[in-house]
Amino acid sequence: MNVISFKEAKCKNCYKCVRTCEVKAITVTNSQAQIMDDKCILCGLCLEACPQNAKTFNSDLNKVKGYLRDNIPTIVSIAPSYLGVLKYKTPGQVITALLKLGFWKVFETAEGAAFVTKEYEKLLEAGTMDNIITTCCPSVNDLIEIYYPTLTKYMAPVVSPMIAHGKILRKKYGKDAKIVFLGPCIAKKREAECDHRTRGYIDAVLNFIELEQWLKEEQINISDLEDTPPENPDPMVNRLYPVSSGIISSVIASQVPSKYRKFYVHGIKNCMELLDSMEKEEVTGSFIEANICTGGCIKGSALNKEGLSRFKVKLDMEETIPKLPVDNKDFFERGNNISFFKPFSDHSHNDPMPTEEEITQILQKIGKIKPEDELNCGACGYSSCREKAIAVHQGKAELTMCIPYMHEKAQSMANIVLETTPNIIILVDSDMKILEFSGTAESYFHMSRAKAVEKYLYELIDHTDFEKVLNTHEPITGKKLEYPDLGIITLQTIVYVSEQNAVLGIIQDITKEEEQKKQSYKVKVDTIEMAQKVINKQMLVAQQIAGLLGETTAETKVTLTKLRDTILNDGMEELSKKC
Template identity: 75%
Template structure:
């Protein structure tokens, strides 16, 4: 299923999402970015990075509103991150707000986290695993299963708090209720709705940003509401799950009698830190550790579905640790409700089996973009890949396109422009708003007897009259098909001068018509000579006509009129005279 959607019309030749994606789960095809669902870990970084807002989270909000509109009993499981993300005077005001939206019951996901904590403590006590990586974060789970499958043996075989809570609610209320998860994460949607190991326990996933907007539309002000107590037993320390070290705090606080288990404990947050750790673990450099892993820097309170700029993870961590006691659950029968529920989950190798090119195939691809030598491989990263070789592999696998190499395309564009400037027989001159010469074609070098580099150091009026160029710059109206003669250069041109809006520049294209004009002048001379001969014939005819006027009568006048028209027709069939400029 798709969790992130793309608007194709807005996505073109940017590659910022590719550069941002640490696992390169974005394919570019026909100049459009596409998510590769089997490789995406749903960190949400591409959503933040996209400058055109071409990517969007595919929402379940309308589905949830549909449940409420149809009066279906709907229970919402609210992630403990709400304690640091939403604005309230007392936490119970948030519960009241959700009830006013129409939810039948509001339960805290931290309730499910308590059962996850218990499972972690069981694994620690058993001590059978060399390392234990927490599996609360679906994005971390995806990262390991897809990209570091050798580490799946270290993944705690335990459900996430969301799924654990869904199982608990489903047992209590059956399949007649709808269960909605509210949190800061987008990867929960895939875990809830398309992972065959966990599907069926959560019916829909919405996030805090969506609920904030929903409350605004319904004119519900959390701060103005009365307090409603939680509708679940107090999960105590397990409310700390969404902050960094929150899982460790829960595990340590819940451990019976503070017994030692022999595992070193630490937490790692942020995708780059997770990748660094997992690479180290693959090399066998980490052992005997219990590791809290979260893909978002600062934990779930900085999830991709949260306005991260408006939240200080340090302040939230301090506030939540101060407000939430690091104490275990005290309710006597808390765990009895789930005695028949299995929170076991098996993690597997889901790594993609992409074909790898040979070294010769990589070289062949690199040659196509002008990289024939090692020094040609700039490894600039503009395409999104860390090296030209990695980009070539992506091209081979159909994930990237040759044209994504920006230096190559720049050189190609420059070379094509130079070919046009060098090979065209026309004089091409481009000037900026100050009449400084920007481009100067090969033909212009020949006609004006100045090299291109020298010409680009000059203003147009240093070479020719710039009046027409100035007029086009001011009026933004083109001058087309104007004949201009440069007498001292022996050159006659047919000029098209146009304004270029994008660069606020003026482009002149001059066609050399000197030979054509000379031929026209010669043809005109022949016509004049012919006219003179015709005039002599007319004069002679008139003389003869006068002698035989009596005989010809009115035909004489008709002859004169006809021959005169012939003469005028020939004379008027001349050529346009060009403007003369120095």
């Protein structure tokens, strides 16, 4: 189960989560970041780092509301960090607020912490381990098991206070009751629900941000409520577990004699630095309180940290919580016949390692030919180009994650376009100052790009259309314009570039085409004139022929008429003689 979910549509290819993740448990595929669940230690830093909120925590809130809706007896185990991070007048008001939400009973997880302290006391007293690393923080546990497996022998084989408390509550209330842990940590969800060694004691995990949202929905103001004490006996100093050095304070309060030096480490980088040192066997004979979150659980991964000072919280809690051990003889009886043992082991992954030749080939694909080409800028999220090349080989990263290379490539392509295009390309800012000037523009204006970018557009040509596009954001396309000074006729397309609040002009020289059109038109006109002359001549000839035909026809008519009359006259005379 993925505790952190991913919204693919929101990932903007910024690699900020990769840069933030100290263990590089994030893979990038098709330009989208994805959590590698089996490598993630759930420190929560990627949740904080993501500027687009592309990664979110998978919530159990609806599941818990379902328990209450179905009238299932539901118990809350509330982490002691509530004493420092929630707003109230008295701590009991928080208990009342939870009861008003519908929970059956409320107990403090610090009760479980007291049993964990008791287990640590046994280890300190036995003195058989070379070093003892506390195992209350599930993220530290994952860090060691996955990335420092040789150090698992130093991990205290003890469950966390949450699991210890879950075991105690489960023994008392049985399987029919639901047990919900409420705290400041997202890693607790995997420990409670996914780890086969600890599964079955906590049914759901909520964090304080979810609680605050829920209380707001129900219009419950903690500070307005009456005080209700928790049902557990006072766990005393064990309430200090969430602050840095809190576990050590609990152990020291017990006054168990031991040979171990005691110190605490918090923050993922500090933890890793310590573990690196321990791998070199530079640290021995120490009891080490380790916490992934800087400042301890009071700065947990599931807290609204705005306006929250870990220093103030630490001072306030240390001032109000007595550093005294549990002296109630009956306190620990509830832990009888319950095992708080938890084994730890190697959970590391054997990712394939590339050969030197393979690393070189990957580097060459992104222009890293020589050692000096390896900038090691870290923009991709990896500390060196070689580390990134290894990640590419392992399928965790993509070649295109190299921002300097992609920038150079994009710039190179842009330069090629500007240098080779046959059109005049001019980019100006909102003041009409020239930003880009193509190679063709240089030849037309007889001016170098370096000189052009020092000028304003109106020093070269009429800027009216550019100004209009800047103001209206409406493009002008296919406009024909003549520049007599340059001796050219152009076809212009001018568009607004919103990302830069700039205007781009693409000016095509169509002088030759226009001359060809003129020549073609002249030829057509000349042809028409010639055709008209031919027609006129033909009409004249036709008229002349018609005239001649008319004259000859008239003469023929006269002659034939005379001939007819003569024949008719001669015939009449012959007839009269016979009669």
